[in-house]
Amino acid sequence: MKTIQLLINGATHEVSIEADETLLQVLRNRLDLIGTKKGCDSGGCGCCSIQVDGKVVYSCMMYAVGAAGKAITTIEGLGNGGTNLDPLQQAFIEAGAVQCGYCTCGIIMNASELLATTKNPDEDQIRHAIAGNLCRCTGYTKIVDAIKLAATRIAG
């Protein structure tokens, strides 16, 4: 076991973990941050997407030890204290972009990087950006609508 410090959603967590635990395993199994989902567990589906230093990554492919000291953001870190939703979360509800919901958190964490770096992305940019996230329910149309809606609101 190794004891490391992880900076998650602005708070420091000290955890004792095995050397081969992924960030996904530590988030879900040791810290109960279960908004991040386990899907394929091999970098193919995008359910486990989170941000590290503001960049979207697959948490199933990142070792927790290697993430020590970096700023980790999960879906629980969006919005404000769990009461005010992030514009993306609000837009996903309003646009009806959630069906089973399993892919939703990963897609929002991905879109959140896009909207932080690109003002008012067009449909091509949105579709290209979320190419690494699979959704087997919606057909993506409402997801793209939701990201557009959030982008419009953020741009004011």
Place this chain on the structure above:
Amino acid sequence: MALNLEDYYLPASLQEASTLLQRYGAGAMVVAGGTFVHGLEVRGLLSETVALVDISRLELRGISASGNGGISLKALTTLAEVGKAALISKNPAFGCIGDALRYPPRQILNVGTVGGCVAAAAPLYDLPAAFLALDGQVHASLAGTQRVIPLNDFFVGLFESALQRGEIITAIEIPAPAARTASAFLKLETNANDLSILNVAVRLTRDQAGKCTDCRIILGGGVGETYVRASSAEAALRGQAAGEASFAAAAAAVVADFEAVEDHRASAAYRRHIAQVYVRRTLATALSRLG
């Protein structure tokens, strides 16, 4: 992941990383972005690995001009950073690099590294095919001793490179391209997260009269254990007027240059067919970039 790791190291210097690699011998593996570890594990290739040496904290990041128009990409530069470099995106000779970065998802671009995608020695990867088309060279370090390995000699077999045990890639150098040179890359894939069915990377140089004076045609994806340099296709094009006729001749010749793989992604016959189509299209794209 289900590895039997004793430890995971984050060395602060190349020297420290080398010492760890020497201490563990076959038991250690270098990781940077880490996205390839799973692929090796599911193929049963990490049963001896007891230590991961994560070099991502080393100061090996950035892209700079080198020599007379060449570029140097330090090993830990992420694929996303390569995609943003004006030194690359503004030069049609390096067009194949930008093309190759259009395919992987953001989550891979953000962590995958220049050195890592080359060290993986997997012909299914996109960016190394582009580096091969540009006659790239690998700079590697072993316990403080530097050496240069041309990419042409680097890929030995599937997941097998010319690197010695403990040797770490420090940079990929791309030599200065000749005047009137452009390049392009195309990938055929089933979806954004899948490995390639077939990749083609080309570099084309023409003289003032429009004749092709030099070219590279590189195949990747399901073409065998390593990337393939399509010498007969190149020979069909070199010395000819760069255009539809010579591109068609190169495309027809390419089937003699590789043994198409047959797998769940595509049949060998389909790969032979699509290789011709993609060679033609990639050359046309490169030519269009010459204006």
